[in-house]
Amino acid sequence: MAGETLTRRDTSSVSVPTFFSARTRRLIGRAILYVVVLGSSFVFMLPFIYTVLSSLKTPSELFMYPPTWIPTSPQPQNYLQVFEKVAFGTWLWNSFYVAIVGTLGGVMSAAIVAYSFARFRYPGRNVLFMITLSTMMLPVEVTLIPLYLMFSRMGWLDTFYPLIVPSFFGGGAFLIFLLRQFFMTIPKDLDEAARIDGAGYLRIFWQILMPLSIPALATAAILTFMGRWDAFLEPFIFINSTSKFTVAIGIRYFQAVQSNADASEHNEHLLMAASVMMTAPIILLFFAAQRYFVRGIVMTGIKG
């Protein structure tokens, strides 16, 4: 026995006793792996499934103990009630508006800035790029107070401007970095060939770089949209009137109102429905553009 383990160690560091043939052991390992992966998939999905099911329950069923899984009589009208109880339609529209305009402005201006960083030579470029990258570390709290004071002086509080206008000025370090990394992978020969044909800088940007960068632009757009959709702190601080709320702060308002309301009125099922409706566009977007999405995250992670 001892001799056997000793010789075994010479060929392989795996010292599992050889009750099974190598093939059987591989099969067992495979089976365990499947169980683990399927099991974790289930655990990860469970909160979703439970929330969607809960959003279809009546309040009294939601508070039943032990909890039920499948709603005894599904209440799809819960979703309509959210729109009646609070201005959810307006909030959705506001969120879409802020996220889409912010994304367009951010991606377009980041592409222009990234073009400059990737293709032009001028004094101070590398320093400026380092400064750009280092702004990613800055906690938002450092700039938030002065920005609040500035926007308040400009009369921009309780408008969408603070959420939209800044994105038109470069779109932030992350987007610039992402697009610059992508532009660097496009051969410069293409620019130079176009230049010989007499193309100017802007034409090279529009007719060569942009068409070749559609995957990267799509990635940038998706990531930005999701970030804006999810954003909590900025809208929460810059927006006051409920008619201008985004979904993120709207749900939190609904929840706060709910917990202050008298205990006989329960809105948890509606809060669940609202959360499902807030998550759905993001998940749909993810499924529509999964390819770009994964590639973008990986690109920033690996080449960073």
Next chain:
Amino acid sequence: MSIRALSPRAPLALRHREAIAGYLLLSPWIIGLIAFIAGPMVTSGYLSFTRYDIVNTPDFIGLKNFTDIFTRDRLFWPSMMLTFKYALILVPFSLLGSLLAAISLNQGLKGTALYRTFFFLPHLTPIVAAAVLWAWLFNPDVGPINHMLRSWFGADPAPGWFRDPNWAFWGLVIMAMWGAIGGNSMLIFLAGLQGVPQELYEAASIDGAGTMSKFWNVTLPMLTPTIFFNMVLGIIGALKVFAAAFVATQGGPAYATWFYALHIYTRAFRYFEMGYASALAWIFFAIMLILTFVQFQASRKWVYYAGEND
């Protein structure tokens, strides 16, 4: 063939033209950098030495905000410690989870793309929605988690989660892990695993290395840059925790989830102590800078960059 216009020895006029065009294209960002980042930083740096309630003009008080923070503020140290505790628990465990998830998704199982999506979906859930969702799952009386704990493990009394000062923190950690394990770091690990050259594994096999030995001696060293990247971003992200706690627990109960960002927010936008809150924010920034610097220094000891001579 080489294009003269772009080479370093190009005529001066052309290089000037290139530089001018470069600056012009860069200008939106320069304006943005000054207006929305550098300018506000200078302002908040100045405000941190003042007392400022928005209504009256800022009143210069020297270092008083800072001395008050360190000596008088009863929530400063607890919130700082809590925030670090959160990062120190969340980041290692979620990185380990991400790594294990990535490894198991890298075994060529059937339906991998589907599992990857399942793992990733929690990460896509907006934080506010996740907070609402988990507040319900953690409902102490009728929530499914406590029901499970009661019926499977006989937990009695079951945890009070977001209503119990001893459990609220752990509820937030679990909620954050749900979103983090299958998130960006898992995708980045997965790409890192796929980027390990096959030759290394083949060479290790020839040397007689088994599965575990290959993992420790090939996979892990080759992944260290990825681990480092995920760690630095993970820590910065964890220290900034705000919305999850704000929506799920409002910092309570009994300040049990009073994270540093909540402290800054409260001082600034509830008490309108803009000077004091600016000082709090700068302390936060300084700590983050130091921490990141330390991590980069320490990384030389354990991060292996292939292709770099050593």
